[in-house]
Amino acid sequence: MDMQVAKKKLGLKERYQVMTRGLDWTPSYQKMEDIYPYAAYEGIKIHDWDKWEDPFRLTMDAYWKYQAEKERKLYAIIDAYAQNNGHLNVTDARYLNAVKLFLTGISPLEYMAHRGFAHVGRQFPGAGPRVACLMQSIDEIRHAQTQIHSLSNYNKYYNGFHDFRHMLERVWYLSVPRSFFDDAVTAGPFEFMVAIGFSFEYVLTNLLFVPFVSGAAYNGDMGTMTFGFSAQSDEARHMTLGLEVIKFILEQDPDNLPIVQRWIDKWMWRGYRVLTLVGMMMDYMLPKRIMSWKEAWEVYFEENGGALFKDLARYGIRPPKWLDQISFDKDHISHQAWATFYQYGAAAAFNTWTPNDEEMDWLSQKYPNSFDKYYRPRLEYWREQAAQGKRFYNKTLPMLCQTCQIPMLFTEPGDPTKICYREVDYQGSKYHFCSDGCKEIFEYEPEKYVQAWLPVHQIYQGNCFPEGADPTAEGFDPLAEVLKYYHVEMGRDNLDFEGSEDQKNFDQWRGQATKNA
Amino acid sequence: MQIDLRTVAIKPLRQTFDHVARRIGGDKPASRYQEGTFDLQATANFQYRPTWDPEHEIFDAARTAIRMADWYAFRDPRQFYYGAYTLARAKQQDTAEANFDFVESRGLAAGLPAELTATVLKLLVPLRHVAWGANMNNASICAYGYGTAFSQPCIYHAMDQLGIAQYLTRVGLLFGDTDALDEGKRAWTADDAWQGLRRLVEDSFVVHDPFELFVVQNVVLDGLLYPLVFETIVDDVLSAGGGTAVAMLTQFMTDWFGETKKWVDATVKTAAAESAENRALLARWIVHWRDRAAAALLPVARIALGERSDEVVAEVVCQFNARLAKAGVEI
Amino acid sequence: MSTVFIALQTNEDTRPIIGAILDDNPHARLNEQPAMVKIDAEGRLVVRRSSIEERIGRDFDLQELHINLISLSGNIDESDDELTLSWGA
Numbered sequence: 048m049d050m051q052v053a054k055k056k057l058g059l060k061e062r063y064q065v066m067t068r069g070l071d072w073t074p075s076y077q078k079m080e081d082i083y084p085y086a087a088y089e090g091i092k093i094h095d096w097d098k099w100e101d102p103f104r105l106t107m108d109a110y111w112k113y114q115a116e117k118e119r120k121l122y123a124i125i126d127a128y129a130q131n132n133g134h135l136n137v138t139d140a141r142y143l144n145a146v147k148l149f150l151t152g153i154s155p156l157e158y159m160a161h162r163g164f165a166h167v168g169r170q171f172p173g174a175g176p177r178v179a180c181l182m183q184s185i186d187e188i189r190h191a192q193t194q195i196h197s198l199s200n201y202n203k204y205y206n207g208f209h210d211f212r213h214m215l216e217r218v219w220y221l222s223v224p225r226s227f228f229d230d231a232v233t234a235g236p237f238e239f240m241v242a243i244g245f246s247f248e249y250v251l252t253n254l255l256f257v258p259f260v261s262g263a264a265y266n267g268d269m270g271t272m273t274f275g276f277s278a279q280s281d282e283a284r285h286m287t288l289g290l291e292v293i294k295f296i297l298e299q300d301p302d303n304l305p306i307v308q309r310w311i312d313k314w315m316w317r318g319y320r321v322l323t324l325v326g327m328m329m330d331y332m333l334p335k336r337i338m339s340w341k342e343a344w345e346v347y348f349e350e351n352g353g354a355l356f357k358d359l360a361r362y363g364i365r366p367p368k369w370l371d372q373i374s375f376d377k378d379h380i381s382h383q384a385w386a387t388f389y390q391y392g393a394a395a396a397f398n399t400w401t402p403n404d405e406e407m408d409w410l411s412q413k414y415p416n417s418f419d420k421y422y423r424p425r426l427e428y429w430r431e432q433a434a435q436g437k438r439f440y441n442k443t444l445p446m447l448c449q450t451c452q453i454p455m456l457f458t459e460p461g462d463p464t465k466i467c468y469r470e471v472d473y474q475g476s477k478y479h480f481c482s483d484g485c486k487e488i489f490e491y492e493p494e495k496y497v498q499a500w501l502p503v504h505q506i507y508q509g510n511c512f513p514e515g516a517d518p519t520a521e522g523f524d525p526l527a528e529v530l531k532y533y534h535v536e537m538g539r540d541n542l543d544f545e546g547s548e549d550q551k552n553f554d555q556w557r558g559q560a561t562k563n564a
Numbered sequence: 565m566q567i568d569l570r571t572v573a574i575k576p577l578r579q580t581f582d583h584v585a586r587r588i589g590g591d592k593p594a595s596r597y598q599e600g601t602f603d604l605q606a607t608a609n610f611q612y613r614p615t616w617d618p619e620h621e622i623f624d625a626a627r628t629a630i631r632m633a634d635w636y637a638f639r640d641p642r643q644f645y646y647g648a649y650t651l652a653r654a655k656q657q658d659t660a661e662a663n664f665d666f667v668e669s670r671g672l673a674a675g676l677p678a679e680l681t682a683t684v685l686k687l688l689v690p691l692r693h694v695a696w697g698a699n700m701n702n703a704s705i706c707a708y709g710y711g712t713a714f715s716q717p718c719i720y721h722a723m724d725q726l727g728i729a730q731y732l733t734r735v736g737l738l739f740g741d742t743d744a745l746d747e748g749k750r751a752w753t754a755d756d757a758w759q760g761l762r763r764l765v766e767d768s769f770v771v772h773d774p775f776e777l778f779v780v781q782n783v784v785l786d787g788l789l790y791p792l793v794f795e796t797i798v799d800d801v802l803s804a805g806g807g808t809a810v811a812m813l814t815q816f817m818t819d820w821f822g823e824t825k826k827w828v829d830a831t832v833k834t835a836a837a838e839s840a841e842n843r844a845l846l847a848r849w850i851v852h853w854r855d856r857a858a859a860a861l862l863p864v865a866r867i868a869l870g871e872r873s874d875e876v877v878a879e880v881v882c883q884f885n886a887r888l889a890k891a892g893v894e895i
Numbered sequence: 896m897s898t899v900f901i902a903l904q905t906n907e908d909t910r911p912i913i914g915a916i917l918d919d920n921p922h923a924r925l926n927e928q929p930a931m932v933k934i935d936a937e938g939r940l941v942v943r944r945s946s947i948e949e950r951i952g953r954d955f956d957l958q959e960l961h962i963n964l965i966s967l968s969g970n971i972d973e974s975d976d977e978l979t980l981s982w983g984a
Binding site for chain 1 (some may be wrong): 574576577578580582583596599600604605606607608609610611612613614615616622623626637646647650651653655657660661692693695696699700701703704706707708712715716719720722723724725727729730733736742745749752754762763766767769772783793
């Protein structure tokens with residue numbers, strides 16, 4: 048062989064092949080089913096892992112190079128933002144409450160995604176998907192950390208951020224995102240991929256990141272904008288992985304179709320329920336609004352998701368169940384959720400408020416079919432009450448849905464004046480649901496959902512008081528004790544924005560910045 | 565409205581997150597490593613048990629026989645969080661790329677004595693499969709280990725091992741062709757010289773205790789393999805025979821081992837210092853897997869060292885024992 | 896025909912990329928939002944390495960797109976020279 052002849056340069060696809068799949072071999076000293084023990088129990092049939100189509104073909108050298116460049120940029124901005132007191136540039140301190148919800152509710156899930164993808168990245172018997180999952184695993188720890196590092200500066204000056212990890216495992220509304228992710232991680236590896244890789248990353252993540260992060264930019268929050276867009280640049284790879292997984296599973300065996308369809312139905316509904324929190328952030332918590340929840344849903348779900356499901360129809364996949372209800376509800380859920388948080392504003396780790404007139408007009412304009420008719424009068428009433436010194440706080444704990452863990456605040460399909468209740472008897476107990484979707488998810492796997500750690504049940508069972516609290520003692524104040532257990536500081540983290548410490552500090556600091564001392 | 569906010573001196577309400585403050589002895593400025601590590605993993609009020617492992621919670625310290633009062637006693641001396649990690653690797657990657665360019669542009673691979681080229685291909689190419697196994701095992705430790713302080717470095721380690729497998733692939737492509745990769749895999753799955761090592765790697769895939777797996781892979785196997793192959797065979801023996809180019813191409817591995825063993829040693833040291841039981845268990849694991857690994861590496865060493873193999877492997881084992889003694893495990 | 900899209904951050908790096916995409920895909924629509932652009936196209940969208948290189952006057956690796964990419968939709972096909980987004984239906 049003449050060594051001087053220039054070697055044929057491998058193309059991107061071939062090169063990636065030898066750099067990943069070529070590394071694997073068929074074991075003979077241990078059995079495949081012992082090495083990959085979780086690959087079969089869900090009933091998904093894979094005949095040929097080599098048919099896997101790699102999404103983006105990044106080898107580690109390129110990965111390190113591009114990711115380091117992103118990190119350099121990101122941390123330079125985080126540092127500059129902190130040094131220049133960038134937080135005083137946000138439109139209004141109310142905005143920060145959306146970011147609090149993000150840090151307490153979303154960032155810890157990025158961490159869960161990191162561990163979850165490490166798990167499936169170990170367990171798939173195919174080398175191609177394994178590498179893609181591990182790359183997502185390391186990206187996800189990036190997202191958790193860049194969010195924590197960006198928001199660390201807010202924590203120094205504002206309340207509600209200070210004990211986010213403790214809160215996630217305890218506070219009532221945070222059990223909504225948490226149970227969503229725990230549900231996915233405790234499912235089998237294929238269901239995890241359909242739940243997180245496909246339904247969440249591919250179909251729903253745009254709704255979380257793009258409008259919210261663009262909204263952050265619009266509200267002067269360069270810190271959030273930067274980590275948001277920087278994380279989103281990894282998302283493009285993750286979304287592609289999610290889509291490839293679905294196509295791969297469906298192409299492998301016709302028996303996989305009904306299983307995958309059921310997972311799509313379940314996880315679209317689960318994800319949609321979690322996104323209620325995002326809808327509320329967009330419509331109520333951003334002082335300068337970029338688009339309504341309804342508009343975002345139309346662009347990112349109805350249009351894009353529609354195109355996606357049309358594409359998947361060739362495999363026999365139909366659009367997810369309960370779309371009629373979802374389509375009707377887009378006029379309602381953000382208003383219903385904010386009203387709930389307003390009432391329970393004493394038990395939340397962020398401030399709540401009623402929208403001002405200009406904001407109400409914006410909501411009327413964006414929601415002509417629903418806002419003035421159903422939601423404005425209640426907000427105006429609460430505003431009047433608050434002006435008279437009677438700010439309404441609901442002290443009766445709400446009933447929670449056994450599946451999504453959201454309080455029973457949603458209404459009947461087609462009737463926004465009637466709360467929707469569903470129930471199931473299972474092994475001698477009654478279980479409650481917010482919707483047909485959540486009820487059906489429970490009925491398929493009751494043995495899983497009966498395990499749920501429901502915050503309200505736990506409070507009533509006496510499991511949410513600090514060590515040493517005595518509920519039988521004279522003058523025992525359950526709410527105060529629960530807040531201590533949550534590490535929510537009464538009067539600082541919670542209650543109305545009007546009169547809050549964040550409001551006062553922000554005004555004072557900004558005043559210092561704009562006036563001569 | 566853009567205002568000059570820099571001129572405002574405002575006093576922060578707090579320096580760091582409460583869970584970090586509880587670990588660093590009060591509210592003081594915390595490092596990015598600390599804020600990006602402490603308590604990130606959930607520990608309480610899990611919602612459901614894994615359908616794939618109903619005996620355990622999603623994260624469960626009972627998956628290992630090692631007992632720790634606090635799993636955040638572990639510290640990565642490199643203080644790697646994702647940003648610090650990728651910046652460090654990108655820098656090393658620049659060097660590696662420059663080295664590959666240097667060797668390629670000057671035709672140094674083609675200029676190597678044929679015998680040396682054959683040794684390089686026979687020895688280094690099958691090792692890409694060992695690195696791939698190490699990638700899987702570190703994914704496993706990361707997934708099932710307890711506490712971010714212990715699990716976090718393992719995902720970095722997993723991706724490093726994938727990177728190493730890819731560098732070794734490039735070495736194969738540079739000195740041979742895709743045929744060389746096929747031949748390496750054939751040897752890995754069929755030649756006697758590799759079967760002891762392949763059996764060990766496949767056996768490691770079914771080790772379920774994440775800390776034991778850490779010992780098998782990161783302490784023992786890498787702890788013998790890297791000093792033997794990269795520090796001794798490549799850097800000394802091949803270089804002396806005119807193969808300096810090879811040492812340039814594996815510089816990443818040598819530097820990487822030097823760096824990562826500080827973390828591996830710190831981890832062993834912390835677990836061993838915790839209790840006599842931990843120490844005894846670590847010693848048992850280490851001795852068992854060390855003896856297997858040393859035996860498995862002997863025929864691999866012969867590819868390059870011939871008759872000197874026993875002596876060199878014995879020396880590597882001796883250094884390994886000394887290293888572990890320093891980390892608090894007498895074996 | 897369904898719409899595919901690619902969303903990019905707006906900055907100095909992406910200006911020539913956006914220009915190249917719009918030139919190579921006359922049917923695409925530019926949708927500007929705070930700090931980002933979304934480029935929508937019926938059916939198919941192509942990002943060509945050579946077109947970007949012409950504009951920036953240096954070699955460009957399509958994987959550099961990852962640095963400023965925000966989101967995309969459609970099936971992806973990636974080669975050394977082109978990145979294509981498409982819907983089959």
